[in-house]
Amino acid sequence: MTYLLALDQGTSSSRSIVFDAHGRIVAQAQRELPQIYPRPGWVEHDPLEIWRTQLTTARGALAQAGIAASAVRSVGITNQRETTVLWNRKTGQPVHHAIVWQDRRAEPACVQLRSQGHAATIQAKTGLLVDAYFSATKLQWLLDHVPGAREAAERGELAFGTVDSWLIWQLTHGQVHMTDVSNASRTMLFNVHTNQWDDELLALLHIPKALLPEVQPSSAHFGDIAPDLLGHGIRIGGVAGDQQSALFGQACFTAGMAKNTYGTGCFMLMHTGDKFQTSHNGLLTTSAAQTGVQAQFALEGSVFVGGAVVQWLRDGLRAIDSSSEVQALAESVPDAGGVMMVPAFTGLGAPYWKPDAQGTITGLTRGTTLAHIARAALESIAYQSAALLQAMGRDAVAAGGAPVSELRVDGGACVNDLLMQFQADLLGIPVVRPAVIETTALGAAYLAGLSSGVYRSTEELSHLWRADRRFVPTLSAGRAQELMTRWEHAVRQATLE
Numbered sequence: 001m002t003y004l005l006a007l008d009q010g011t012s013s014s015r016s017i018v019f020d021a022h023g024r025i026v027a028q029a030q031r032e033l034p035q036i037y038p039r040p041g042w043v044e045h046d047p048l049e050i051w052r053t054q055l056t057t058a059r060g061a062l063a064q065a066g067i068a069a070s071a072v073r074s075v076g077i078t079n080q081r082e083t084t085v086l087w088n089r090k091t092g093q094p095v096h097h098a099i100v101w102q103d104r105r106a107e108p109a110c111v112q113l114r115s116q117g118h119a120a121t122i123q124a125k126t127g128l129l130v131d132a133y134f135s136a137t138k139l140q141w142l143l144d145h146v147p148g149a150r151e152a153a154e155r156g157e158l159a160f161g162t163v164d165s166w167l168i169w170q171l172t173h174g175q176v177h178m179t180d181v182s183n184a185s186r187t188m189l190f191n192v193h194t195n196q197w198d199d200e201l202l203a204l205l206h207i208p209k210a211l212l213p214e215v216q217p218s219s220a221h222f223g224d225i226a227p228d229l230l231g232h233g234i235r236i237g238g239v240a241g242d243q244q245s246a247l248f249g250q251a252c253f254t255a256g257m258a259k260n261t262y263g264t265g266c267f268m269l270m271h272t273g274d275k276f277q278t279s280h281n282g283l284l285t286t287s288a289a290q291t292g293v294q295a296q297f298a299l300e301g302s303v304f305v306g307g308a309v310v311q312w313l314r315d316g317l318r319a320i321d322s323s324s325e326v327q328a329l330a331e332s333v334p335d336a337g338g339v340m341m342v343p344a345f346t347g348l349g350a351p352y353w354k355p356d357a358q359g360t361i362t363g364l365t366r367g368t369t370l371a372h373i374a375r376a377a378l379e380s381i382a383y384q385s386a387a388l389l390q391a392m393g394r395d396a397v398a399a400g401g402a403p404v405s406e407l408r409v410d411g412g413a414c415v416n417d418l419l420m421q422f423q424a425d426l427l428g429i430p431v432v433r434p435a436v437i438e439t440t441a442l443g444a445a446y447l448a449g450l451s452s453g454v455y456r457s458t459e460e461l462s463h464l465w466r467a468d469r470r471f472v473p474t475l476s477a478g479r480a481q482e483l484m485t486r487w488e489h490a491v492r493q494a495t496l497e
Contacts, residue, residue, distance in 0.1 A: 029060030076444030106137035127285030238447025249443030282351030301388030
């Protein structure tokens with residue numbers, strides 16, 4: 001048997017999954033990752049805890065599968081993107097906690113970049129809007145606020161990386177400092193046209209080039225895992241940011257195919273082939289996972305708070321004891337009773353880009369119950385995702401293409417049938433859940449398998465993809481539009497317009 005191991009380092013947990021060559025899950029292990037909230041709007045992780053939990057799950061998944069590391073042909077890494085780690089090259093020790101993608105502390109730097117007129121140049125080069133979401137201003141903050149960091153960086157003593165680079169460094173005992181194009185494209189420092197770090201952007205943000213990792217295609221050789229870590233040296237053959245990895249794992253290889261991942265946030269990507277397409281509807285252009293030197297692109301919309309709204313019901317409101325209870329509570333009422341929730345706990349992402357938006361609940365009456373609020377919370381995930389797909393459709397038509405005809409879904413919350421049906425109702429197109437919903441990890445495994453000779457082509461991978469269930473719209477187009485109009489009204493109240 002041929003096995004592939006995927007390391008899936010996410011925002012709320014680290015996981016490792018062993019797949020067979022048919023893309024079926026053989027074994028998996030998971031560890032929760034503690035969240036650190038030093039101030040309102042600030043979110044951090046301990047990089048050493050990221051590493052410890054990831055290594056523990058890798059060992060656990062192999063043990064559960066009952067196989068030795070020598071039976072694994074290749075390892076793929078997929079990771080939470082934009083999260084920024086800065087460490088000492090000699091000791092391998094981080095100089096500060098990792099600044100997580102959700103963190104908003106760098107917003108003042110972004111305001112300055114926008115006010116100085118740099119937004120258009122940055123979008124043209126990187127495909128990104130200027131926002132604290134991306135790594136560049138997080139790295140700038142670390143260099144400016146950690147004592148001695150800037151001086152050490154200029155002496156070449158420090159290394160910057162997104163989580164993939166941090167894991168590669170640890171897995172190879174500091175021998176390899178690399179990333180892939182999909183992760184590099186989320187830093188706001190990478191020119192996606194040339195697939196190189198951009199000297200003009202580095203100068204603009206005062207970031208020494210010596211900090212940066214070498215950039216590879218997503219399916220390539222990223223070094224070998226040190227033999228003492230898992231018992232055998234294994235080739236690292238694939239790396240991709242979690243959302244591009246999920247797009248790959250969903251076999252969305254051609255222009256016009258789209259997927260939505262329902263995780264802590266929601267992330268919708270539509271493949272645009274080798275065409276760089278600038279959005280005029282608040283979306284980002286990002287590098288898709290690349291199997292070779294030819295650039296591949298996708299339009300992306302990010303919802304900052306997706307499944308995290310269910311965690312808030314559990315931990316903040318204490319409305320439920322576990323996340324799995326939310327569907328039953330929401331289904332105990334026929335609808336949300338006019339309640340709308342906009343979970344803008346860390347501002348609103350695409351297509352709104354309102355960093356100062358705050359969470360709101362509207363439509364409350366004396367008859368409102370906890371069940372109505374739970375249903376509105378669940379529906380908020382679908383509303384935000386529908387707004388993204390509508391924006392994508394407008395961009396696709398403007399570029400001479402066609403709107404998305406079906407949406408492939410994955411991530412933890414896609415197992416919620418109530419949510420998926422409501423999503424199909426709002427969109428007016430089928431929502432398709434695959435047999436393997438762990439498509440983020442599967443994409444990393446596929447990328448590793450391609451570079452290691454397990455698979456010959458993406459066409460072969462397309463034949464491995466299987467649907468589990470199709471959710472077909474049941475609402476009329478008029479009713480769906482009426483609901484979206486009410487949602488947009490609620491958004492305007494959240495943004496104080």
